[in-house]
Amino acid sequence: MTSPPTPALDLPDGVEVTGPVHPGYEQILSRPALELVAALHRELEPRRQERLAARAEVVARVAAGQDLDFLPETEGVRSDPSWRVARPAPGLEDRRVEMTGPTDRKMTINAMNSGARVWLADQEDANTPLWENVVEGQINLRDAVLGTISFTSAEGKEYSLETTDQAALPTIVMRPRGWHLDEKHVTVDGERVAGGLVDVALYLCASARAQLDAGKGPYFYLPKMEHHLEARLWNDAFVLAQDRLGIPRGTIRATCLIETFPAAFQMEEILYELREHSSGLNAGRWDYLFSVIKTYRTRGADYVLPDRAAVTMTAPFMRAYTELLVSTCHRRGAHAIGGMAAFIPSKDEAVNAAAYEKVTADKQREADDGFDGSWVAHPGMVPTCREVFDAVLGDRPHQLGRLRDDVQVRAADLLDVAATPGEVTERGLRANIEVGITYLSVWLTGRGAVGIHHLMEDAATAEISRSQVWQWLHQGVTLADTGEQVTRELVHRLTDEVLRELPGEESDHRAATALFLQVAVGEEFVDFLTVPAYETMP
Incomplete structure (x- = not known):
């Protein structure tokens, strides 16, 4: 059997694609998409490199004994009571259960059938940047939005959407790669392009119009930011992309993961930079632990965490982080989304019973604290999370009216790693x-x-x-x-x-x-x- 011919790409000037181009890839790697990639790269790449260099400077200052703190130069943003982020976008009003997972074809179908309100379609940490994953993930997302996606496993099992009514399906929120990752298969003027800009541009050109036609919109989860100027960089990318695609500013919405230690001190500033495109913050707690270790790795025993399994969300520095996130979001009219329940249901009922008890307690704590929703990593955990948030929310779509004025978090509270038991x-x-x-x-x-x-x-x-x-x-x-x-x-x-x-x-x-x-x-x-x-x- 002969293989189908390799499609030819219509490449803009200065753009090279070195990854293999399989049949169907040309629809994602279209000329408009690659022109958008080139425009974003040429406009933003120098500033991306500046922001990456600034990250190393923060670590150097911490190593020299200077602690992280709230920025004095942005005190005006934090103290100004007048500003709010944009109102919740269509499909993002109620986010009580969010399913996370990679964008392979089977997982896409399972996530869309999961019963969650939102699917975090992950092109980042739950994915690998293998070239085929980068492009085929976009094909799968487009087909999910169009309602045409199906899959047959090697064993002959067939998968398809239980409904094609987009209003009844989870709202897709795509997570692109962070600023630190390049895409080595796409170059512009001989330079590698930021992987996240490739992910965003391909998604917008392949799926944005279909999302809008379905009554929702192109939405993103933004990972790994360490400074509010990185959020400004994303905001500028969104403005440029919307202008080129002819869609109104503010159509794109982004939820930012607060999953780095420096970002915990700049939550309000991050919301402010993205305010017309903002849809909230998420407590990305596992990467947050990694960032705490990374940022303070040389600072001695006070910043040495115990065994990973011993570090829970009730540790004082983690409580400060989540309490601050909820109060910050609600003061500015933004959703606060809780962390991921990573448990996978087992055939061992004893294992299940213990895990469900822990997950329920975790989600109960988040709902009681004022979070508007939370993540799960398996469709089998959607009902557990939904039950907890249903009991707290009732018919309300969120808890934005609960301002948590009782929360008073100081820099010292965020830095109190030494109080972690274990x-x-x-x-x-x-x-x-x-x-x-x-x-x-x-x-x-x-x-x-x-x-x-x-x-x-x-x-x-x-x-x-x-x-x-x-x-x-x-x-x-x-x-x-x-x-x-x-x-x-x-x-x-x-x-x-x-x-x-x-x-x-x-x-x-x-x-x-x-x-x-x-x-x-x-x-x-x-x-x-x-x-x-x-x-x-x-």
Whole structure:
């Protein structure tokens, strides 16, 4: 059987696409889409590089003893009571349950059939930037919006939408890649383009008009920002894109993940920069833990977190973070969305019972605190989250009227990592090694969401795992259960033990092990493990 011919792309001047172009890709990599990519890159790339360089300066100041704090130069924004973000956009009024997951075809259908109010269609942490995922994810999103998506598995099982009524389906909110990730298969004037700008431009050109025709709009979740000027960069991207596409300003809406330590001190400023495009903030708690470790990794015992499993949302510094997020959002008329429940339902009823109890308590805390909705990572968890928020919200679509004026969070409260209960143990060290290597073994094959020990893990999990190992090693932490000091020799010994216990052949995990050790025990801290990992991909 002969393969179908490779479609030709109509490339604008200065634009090159080096990834393979399979049949159907030309509809996503259209000339208007690539022209938008080029326009965004030429306008914004110098400022993107400036903002990335500024991130390193913050870490250097913290290492020198200067703590994060609320910015004095933006006090006027925080103290001005007059401004509000835009009113909730169509399809985003009620967000009590949000389903998260990658944009492969089967997952897209399952998410759209999940019963959630919103689907976070993830082109970032639950995805990998394999070229086929980048383009085919956009095909799947377009087909979902059009109601034409279907899928037949290798076993012959058929998947399709339970309804084509877009009003009855979850509202799609696409998460593009963060500012730190390039797209190596698309260049403009010989320069790599920001992966997030590629994701946004392709989505807008393929799906925005269909979204508007369905009575909703093109909406985004913006990840990994560390400064309000990064939000301004996104806002400028949206203005440029809307003007070029001929759609009114404010049509695009964005929910920002507050998932970095520096961003926690700039929540109001981030809402302000995006205010005509803003639809709220989300407590991206797993990446937030990673960022706390990364930002304060050299500052001594007061910033050493215990085993990952011991750090809960009731830790004082995490309570300060979520309480501040809710009060900030509601004061400005923005939705506050809670963190992800990563549990995957199991065939083991005892495991299920314990997990459902924890998830229910977690969602109850969020709803009682004033959050307007929350995330789950599996369709089976949608009813649990919905029940909790239904009980608190009733017929109301949200809790925006609950201003939480009782919340008073100081910089010292956000920085109080030392008050976190728990210990660093060999068990925790071993778990970090196992999860890091297991996740990376799958990530390198092109899958970004991995079920490990009944939890849906994404890149944030691997980041926490390797950054904790790095910090424990470089701070010379002594393990509470064995009395051993964390050394490179100990990490290598435990890695060998973990590899003997992992399923499959040791060769299956060789590349992942090398990458994990590179970012976990190297002398220099790598800002994002996905950056060197991406360079190893085809």
